[in-house]
Amino acid sequence: MSDLTDLIPEGGAEIALEVYKDSLQPAMQAVGKSLGATFEFISIPFMGLQYINDKVKINLQHRLNEYKVNLEKIPVDKQVEVHPELGVPIIQRLSYTTNDEIAQLFITLLTNASNLDMLSLAHPTFISIIDRLSPDEARILMYIQHEFLQNGDTYIPYVNFRAKPLKEKKSSEKKDSDFDFDADFSFIELRRWQTIIPQNVHLDFPDKIHLYFANLMSCGVLKDGEDLSLTEKMDSYKQIESIYKIDEFQKTYIPEKYSKVYADHSFFQVTELGQDFIKACVNEN
Numbered sequence: 001m002s003d004l005t006d007l008i009p010e011g012g013a014e015i016a017l018e019v020y021k022d023s024l025q026p027a028m029q030a031v032g033k034s035l036g037a038t039f040e041f042i043s044i045p046f047m048g049l050q051y052i053n054d055k056v057k058i059n060l061q062h063r064l065n066e067y068k069v070n071l072e073k074i075p076v077d078k079q080v081e082v083h084p085e086l087g088v089p090i091i092q093r094l095s096y097t098t099n100d101e102i103a104q105l106f107i108t109l110l111t112n113a114s115n116l117d118m119l120s121l122a123h124p125t126f127i128s129i130i131d132r133l134s135p136d137e138a139r140i141l142m143y144i145q146h147e148f149l150q151n152g153d154t155y156i157p158y159v160n161f162r163a164k165p166l167k168e169k170k171s172s173e174k175k176d177s178d179f180d181f182d183a184d185f186s187f188i189e190l191r192r193w194q195t196i197i198p199q200n201v202h203l204d205f206p207d208k209i210h211l212y213f214a215n216l217m218s219c220g221v222l223k224d225g226e227d228l229s230l231t232e233k234m235d236s237y238k239q240i241e242s243i244y245k246i247d248e249f250q251k252t253y254i255p256e257k258y259s260k261v262y263a264d265h266s267f268f269q270v271t272e273l274g275q276d277f278i279k280a281c282v283n284e285n
Contacts, residue, residue, distance in 0.1 A: 059094075064094075080119060086110070093131075102138055108281050108282060112280050112281075140216070141216075145284070156222075156268040162189055195240065225268065237263070
C-alpha cells in the first residue's frame, strides 16, 4: 500500500493518517482490511480538505465504528475487500452525513460490499439513489421492508378520494340517449395516494408524503399501479377509507358540491430494482 503521507497535501496529512491508522488498530483490523484499497484511492482534495476538519474526522470515525459492528457479524471467511468504486464515494459521504437514517443506508451498502454472499447486490448506482433520499423517505423504505417485503409482499395499497362534478342542466337540444363524455368520465381528485404509512412511520414532514412517493417512483424504487386494484387488499382499502374518513367527505360535499364522492383503489409496487436496493441498503434489524 502507498504511504498516505505522500498522497495528502500538507496540513491534511496528520489528521488523515490518524484516521487511517485508527483502522489498523487491533479492534479495527477488519475495517482496515476491508477498506485498504479504498483508503489508497481516496482523492487528494478529499483527504486534504475534508479531513482537516475535526468534526468531519469525528463523524467518520463514528460511522466506521458502526461499520465495524456490522463487519463482526460476517464470518471471517466471507469478508472481502471493498472495491474502491463503491468504497471511496461511500466513505466520502459518510464523512459529512449527520443523519442516522441516511448514514445507515450507506453503512449497510458498504457492509454488503464487504460480504462475499451479498456482493452481487452492492451496485454503484445505489449510491446515487441514497443521495436523492430524505430521512423521511429512508424511514418509509425501512417500513416497507419490515411490513411488506419481509412477508413476501411487494404491493402497498393506496386509495384516491375522488368526486364527480355536478351535472349541468341538460340543454333542450340534448336527448336522453346523447353521450356526455365529460359527465361520465371526468372526476376531481380530492385526496391522492392515501396509505397507512403516515400512521405507522414517524415523518418529520408528513404533509410532503406525496413528494416522497413521487421521488421514490422517479428513483425507480416504486411504480404506480395506475388505478388497478387488488381484491386481496380489500381489508387494507377499507382501513384507509376509515382512517381518512371518506364518509365525512360524502356528508360534506354531497349534494351541495359534487354528485358523488367515492374511493378509488390502487397500489404502489416495489420494483425489482427497488427490492434489490432495499435488500442491499436497508438494515434488516
